[in-house]
Amino acid sequence: MYRPKTTLEQWRILQAVVDCGGYAHAAAKLNKSQSSLNHAVAKLQNQLDVQLLEVRGRKAYLTEAGEVMLRRSRHLTQNVQELEVLAESINQDWEPQITLAVDLAYPKPLLYPVLKDFYPDSRGSRLRILDTVITGTEEAITQGWADIVLTGMVPKGYLGEPIAEMQFIAVCHPEHPLAKMPSPVDPNELMHHLQLVIKDTSQTPNEKQGWLKSELRWTVSQFDTAIELMLQGLGFCWLPEHKVCDKINQEKLVKLDIKGSSFRKMVMWMVHPRPDGLGPGSQLLSDCILAHRQIKHTIKSTEEQPCK
Structure with missing residues (x-):
């Protein structure tokens, strides 16, 4: 039976060092000492016998091999996160909090009747509605920090329902x-x-x-x-x-x-970043969004007046 040489924590540390541009900022983000991060990455490289990072000045840069390994490691950590979220969803009847990320371009008047329909059956779930723009909206999907995302672009590898x-x-x-x-x-x-x-x-x-x-x-x-x-x-x-x-x-x-x-x-889409971990509250909100979808008609102004 194969036993992994590395741990998920090592890969998460490597990702943080790269994303933060160096050990110091990564240490602050992870609330760890800089020396512990240095040790973790050095041990990871020794275990793999592959140089992943090279430090130039005060910044750490990926080697060519490091770019490949980092890209694959992101899939690994994302899969583990989705697996744990799925387990959490299975163990709970109704999620206590639902996060809805809405691209700033999405017309809020289309959202209000959705929320009015959702509220009576929301069972007290706290709903967070966060405005996002461009890459921020994409990250809500790829980083999986939102339960539902209303976006003008569906990232590669994800599915979406057109809604407007x-x-x-x-x-x-x-x-x-x-x-x-x-x-x-x-x-x-x-x-x-x-x-x-x-x-x-x-x-x-x-x-x-x-x-x-x-x-x-x-x-x-x-x-x-x-x-x-x-x-x-x-x-x-x-x-x-x-x-x-x-x-x-x-x-x-x-x-x-x-x-x-x-x-x-622009077509606006509803995307579930973690479809396997979608809870009953998020599913209800999704159903309400689809019930009010406006994809067949170009959105007009809130006063329903055509532009001259």
């Missing part, structure tokens, strides 16, 4: 120079104007989505902040149509017709 469809449009103030240019606006013109960007909620953001070529960008944490700035004549921004439809109808903002990209359509 929406559009992102570029907007600015009517007096902004971009609004006065002949339509369609040349995308190269955008590079010379202030772009407002919504902050990624991940601790390690990865800006890999959307147009981000402007030489000057301001980052804000909420759509409403971007809208308020544009109402003052500052910048342009891509936003969900339902968030700015009323401002467009009131002629306080205008929709930009950009050559090659008049709008971007």
Whole structure:
């Protein structure tokens, strides 16, 4: 019978050292001494007879072999976590707390009737509803810290149920120079104007989505902040149509017709990061979400007014 040379704790320490960029920060995150982490990684390398890390300056970097081993180790620790969550789910009748991660782009008015239906049968479960953006939403799935995730992108290896469809449009103030240019606006013109960007909620953001070529960008944490700035004549921004439809109808903002990209359509999905460990409360909430899905219709503004 095969006996492993290494432990899960060693692999978790290696992952923390890499994710935190060094032993000092990893030690603070894990509440362990730096020397114990050094010893654990050194022992791991000796047991495997493979160099996984090399230290340059104050930072630890993965070797090529380390990159391969680390990637496989993440699957291992994730599988163990899912197995333990499954056991916990089997042993309890109803989860005491449910975490719902909602991408900031998802229209909150669609969520309110869901929660109204869920509440009478929630059996006192504490519900955490957390706003996430871009990589932060993806991490809620891949790191498994949420029970249900409403997202605009399903990561590789996961399944999702489509629940809504929406559009992102570029907007600015009517007096902004971009609004006065002949339509369609040349995308190269955008590079010379202030772009407002919504902050990624991940601790390690990865800006890999959307147009981000402007030489000057301001980052804000909420759509409403971007809208308020544009109402003052500052910048342009891509936003969900339902968030700015009323401002467009009131002629306080205008929709930009950009050559090659008049709008971007996004399908919103419901994803279960740990489907095998889904408790009865989370299942009930999922059923309520599906009962109110709006995938057959493009989401309009909360006032149900079409944008001009």
